[in-house]
Amino acid sequence: MMTPTQELIGEHFFKPRNVGDACEPSFVGRSASLKCGATVRLSIHVDEAQHVTEAKFKVAGCSVLVASLSLLTDELKGKTTAEAAACGQQAEALVEYFRSCDAEKSHCAGLAGQALLAAIREYSNTVRQEWTGDEALICTCFCVSERTIEHEIHQGELQSIAEVTDRCNAGAGCRSCFSLIQDMIDDYWRERTIGASDVGTQ
Amino acid sequence: MIYLDNNATTRVAPEVLAAMQPYLSEFYGNPSSAHSLGRNMKQGMEQAREEVASLLGVADTSEIVFTSCGSESDNWSIRGVLATRNDKRHIVTTLVEHEAVRNLCALLEREGYEVTWLEVDHNGELDLDSLRAALRPDTALVSIMLANNETGVLFPIEEIGEIVRESSNAVFHVDGVQAVGKIPIELKNLEVDLFALSGHKLHAPQGIGALYIKNGITLPPFIIGGGQEQGRRAGTSAVPNIVALGTACRLAQEFDQHDRIQTLRNRLEDEILATFPNARLNGVADRAKRLPNTSNISFEYVEGENILTYLDQAGICVSTGSACHSTTRESSPTLRAMNVPYTAAQGSIRFSLGRYNTEEEIKITLNALPKIIAKLVEMSPYEKELQTIYKARSTAQ
Numbered sequence: 001m002m003t004p005t006q007e008l009i010g011e012h013f014f015k016p017r018n019v020g021d022a023c024e025p026s027f028v029g030r031s032a033s034l035k036c037g038a039t040v041r042l043s044i045h046v047d048e049a050q051h052v053t054e055a056k057f058k059v060a061g062c063s064v065l066v067a068s069l070s071l072l073t074d075e076l077k078g079k080t081t082a083e084a085a086a087c088g089q090q091a092e093a094l095v096e097y098f099r100s101c102d103a104e105k106s107h108c109a110g111l112a113g114q115a116l117l118a119a120i121r122e123y124s125n126t127v128r129q130e131w132t133g134d135e136a137l138i139c140t141c142f143c144v145s146e147r148t149i150e151h152e153i154h155q156g157e158l159q160s161i162a163e164v165t166d167r168c169n170a171g172a173g174c175r176s177c178f179s180l181i182q183d184m185i186d187d188y189w190r191e192r193t194i195g196a197s198d199v200g201t202q
Numbered sequence: 203m204i205y206l207d208n209n210a211t212t213r214v215a216p217e218v219l220a221a222m223q224p225y226l227s228e229f230y231g232n233p234s235s236a237h238s239l240g241r242n243m244k245q246g247m248e249q250a251r252e253e254v255a256s257l258l259g260v261a262d263t264s265e266i267v268f269t270s271c272g273s274e275s276d277n278w279s280i281r282g283v284l285a286t287r288n289d290k291r292h293i294v295t296t297l298v299e300h301e302a303v304r305n306l307c308a309l310l311e312r313e314g315y316e317v318t319w320l321e322v323d324h325n326g327e328l329d330l331d332s333l334r335a336a337l338r339p340d341t342a343l344v345s346i347m348l349a350n351n352e353t354g355v356l357f358p359i360e361e362i363g364e365i366v367r368e369s370s371n372a373v374f375h376v377d378g379v380q381a382v383g384k385i386p387i388e389l390k391n392l393e394v395d396l397f398a399l400s401g402h403k404l405h406a407p408q409g410i411g412a413l414y415i416k417n418g419i420t421l422p423p424f425i426i427g428g429g430q431e432q433g434r435r436a437g438t439s440a441v442p443n444i445v446a447l448g449t450a451c452r453l454a455q456e457f458d459q460h461d462r463i464q465t466l467r468n469r470l471e472d473e474i475l476a477t478f479p480n481a482r483l484n485g486v487a488d489r490a491k492r493l494p495n496t497s498n499i500s501f502e503y504v505e506g507e508n509i510l511t512y513l514d515q516a517g518i519c520v521s522t523g524s525a526c527h528s529t530t531r532e533s534s535p536t537l538r539a540m541n542v543p544y545t546a547a548q549g550s551i552r553f554s555l556g557r558y559n560t561e562e563e564i565k566i567t568l569n570a571l572p573k574i575i576a577k578l579v580e581m582s583p584y585e586k587e588l589q590t591i592y593k594a595r596s597t598a599q
Contacts (some may be wrong), residue, residue: 013508014515019581030583037533037548038505041583058583060548062507066581 012067022054029118031111042115052076065108082141085173088116121176141173204518204563208556215405221449225442243441250448257451259388267431272379272400273302275413279375279396282421283343290342296320297539325486326355337370344372349381352536353485354496363393383454406450410443464494471497479595495555500546504578512574521552
């Protein structure tokens with residue numbers, strides 16, 4: 001007797017959806033595990049409105065990983081990259097889902113999410129570099145500019161990326177802007193410290 | 203169902219079932235009892251002992267002791283030898299032993315024993331000079347298997363026994379579990395002190411094993427209790443299982459179709475290696491140096507577990523030595539010791555044939571594989587590597 005989870009895995013393993021490579025220009029994410037030897041390549045094609053129009057994968061890994069990738073890529077079509085990033089993060093929920101039936105297999109689903117997030121980060125980095133708007137773009141998933149983030153940090157005296165995300169969504173998606181947001185927080189607090197010591201010497 | 207996983211376990215032979223059945227119904231009684239029911243059980247057990255001794259080529263039946271499984275026989279041998287040789291704390295074994303030996307030796311190493319782990323080459327073969335070099339005056343035990351469970355590669359225990367005898371005072375233990383019933387064995391002609399076997403690998407049920415203890419070797423009991431098995435192994439004798447093991451040994455000795463199985467294995471192996479450019483044999487190519495029933499083949503750059511699952515769906519049972527190994531998620535230690543590349547170890551499949559396999563079954567298996575491998579090759583992210591191998595093959599042809 002198969003559980004619903006086993007049936008779903010079986011269905012997606014024996015007839016995996018979206019095997020292959022997304023059409024060009026595509027953004028590619030990879031993940032691998034030395035522990036189990038699995039290798040994943042996931043590619044997405046994104047339209048001008050920032051919607052994922054195609055998500056495909058190639059894999060050498062266990063049946064749970066194949067099924068996870070099939071399920072995950074099926075979910076992505078039509079989603080914005082921000083929504084897709086949320087799916088990638090929710091692959092951690094998928095991990096929980098598999099853990100309920102087979103604890104050993106939980107990390108496999110995680111590999112699928114990692115590859116997706118890596119693909120979206122590649123997309124985000126490219127968009128950020130090619131951005132020609134008036135204000136520098138930091139969070140491409142939620143289209144948050146440098147000025148907005150700076151403003152939020154100043155206003156709220158924010159100290160962590162999580163606080164920035166809470167205020168303006170920046171960093172809630174693929175997380176490729178984490179280091180940039182951290183730099184902005186560090187800059188703000190460095191300037192404040194210098195400013196304070198300047199006051200002290202007067 | 204096409205069962206090509208006979209190294210994992212075997213189907214109970216109908217003759218074995220028939221022989222053990224009376225011992226589960228009309229024959230009962232404790233073989234240690236003095237009354238007629240008990241004596242009847244004892245008689246069945248002693249006949250089984252003779253049948254086991256005969257298959258192993260053992261002259262004195264009292265050298266055979268019944269245990270619960272191969273792992274017990276291995277564990278008892280190793281711990282027993284060490285218990286009697288307090289002054290010697292060095293063990294020699296190989297990197298490719300079955301877990302019953304490998305994991306126990308690793309545990310003993312953590313407990314303070316010194317273990318020399320002999321390596322194998324890319325064919326899975328031992329270098330006997332490294333064995334010679336490993337032997338020392340304080341070597342208590344040498345434990346080396348006869349046939350590798352994953353690759354079927356045979357170790358030359360005749361020669362190894364002589365080396366151990368000439369160059370040390372060590373006791374020589376052989377894990378013979380995977381070889382018994384598949385190749386002829388004459389223990390009386392070998393310098394082997396302890397030899398473990400397991401019933402379920404040769405068509406007896408699971409839960410019965412035996413240990414050959416050469417006359418002159420004393421092992422303290424592993425299980426403390428009554429005086430069964432001449433005081434060597436306590437616990438009420440599992441007579442139905444023992445009778446089953448005896449019958450299985452007799453059947454194995456009478457079996458005259460080893461050539462047929464070997465021919466089927468050869469055909470399966472030859473055709474797979476010829477058909478799939480990404481297929482490579484794990485284990486020495488010389489078939490005289492491997493079990494006649496085993497073929498371990500890697501399908502490079504695809505996942506063995508996927509092949510297993512697809513074959514299972516097609517009603518064909520095999521094993522894989524690759525990822526998500528039952529508990530460790532690591533690729534097979536045997537293949538790693540042989541330096542099989544990671545991307546090949548991941549795609550390894552063990553085909554192990556048995557007495558009930560037919561030519562038709564091998565045909566069906568060979569027909570099922572191309573579709574499965576093609577599907578997985580298409581899914582593999584190693585396109586470049588696969589293209590290179592496939593191109594090389596088509597140029598060669």
